[in-house]
């Protein structure tokens with residue numbers, strides 16, 4: 001059994017406030033890309049996880065993978081004993097602002113519901129997801145969404161133009177989310193005003209240019225290479241908009257089509273993690 005765990009990109013990220021517990025209130029437009037980890041499950045009496053793939057090495061030393069935490073939480077919530085051999089094929093860089101860990105956790109919840117033949121009502125599933133991370137609820141459906149609250153309030157995204165292309169680039173520096181939030185200075189941004197949809201990529205880029213990622217400046221302060229990545233993305237042929245995703249350090253460039261994005265990614269420095277393609281096609 002197999003479940004894709006697609007990368008998320010925050011097309012903009014406004015920090016609109018702060019809760020008493022220190023978590024930040026956000027307004028963000030989230031889309032999912034064909035760039036993905038994949039999680040595999042096979043029958044086995046005990047629960048285990050192996051890490052594979054080009055980015056698996058970065059996680060091998062960590063004691064508690066989000067996939068195993070998701071599995072244990074689901075088992076506890078449904079009263080089953082956790083079982084199965086899980087293999088995570090890791091392609092997305094760790095701690096990079098494209099939600100790889102959150103996508104893996106969401107994929108584990110979905111895959112194990114099928115594998116263990118358990119059903120959890122959508123509201124309870126969303127609550128379980130939120131316990132694993134603020135970004136996990138939006139990753140459960142892996143569809144474009146307007147994300148607010150600390151990540152738990154999900155609404156429809158504006159209708160997106162078909163065939164969008166996206167280039168991702170990461171300078172191979174891990175940025176820890178809490179450190180970037182801590183480095184943020186200044187006040188809060190307003191909620192963005194968005195239209196019901198965009199007819200083409202240029203119109204979308206124009207409206208998105210009026211928004212921002214409020215974590216971009218603090219991330220550049222902690223990791224100046226983010227500035228170099230943004231400059232390189234802006235110089236790509238066909239780039240309509242370049243911005244950092246989430247708490248970084250991965251940045252994206254929006255292009256009018258996926259083929260142009262695939263070609264453009266090859267122009268970036270080979271020592272960076274780089275990817276070009278289209279949006280994730282959510283299975284019906």
Ligand SMILES: C[C@@](CO)(OP(=O)(O)O)[C@H](O)COP(=O)(O)OP(=O)(O)OC[C@H]1O[C@@H](n2ccc(N)nc2=O)[C@H](O)[C@@H]1O
Pocket residue numbers: 010013022023024025026028096097098099100102132133134135136149150151177178181245246247248
């Ligand atoms: C910033 C975002 C934007 O999509 O993406 P990433 O950079 O992680 O990809 C997310 O809100 C991250 O979500 P996630 O990575 O699941 O965060 P969590 O594990 O829940 O929280 C990690 C830490 O980030 C800070 N945090 C996270 C979310 C939020 N709304 N406010 C916060 O202040 C807190 O310091 C928290 O302890």
Ligand SMILES: Nc1ncnc2c1ncn2[C@@H]1O[C@H](COP(=O)(O)OP(=O)(O)O)[C@@H](O)[C@H]1O
Pocket residue numbers: 059062064065066067093094095096097098099100101102104105135175176177246247248
């Ligand atoms: N399967 C996983 N993939 C990525 N990170 C994981 C995973 N399991 C646990 N982690 C931990 O979660 C952290 C990623 O969190 P975060 O900084 O929010 O990443 P991102 O910005 O990519 O969403 C990593 O530093 C790592 O310690």
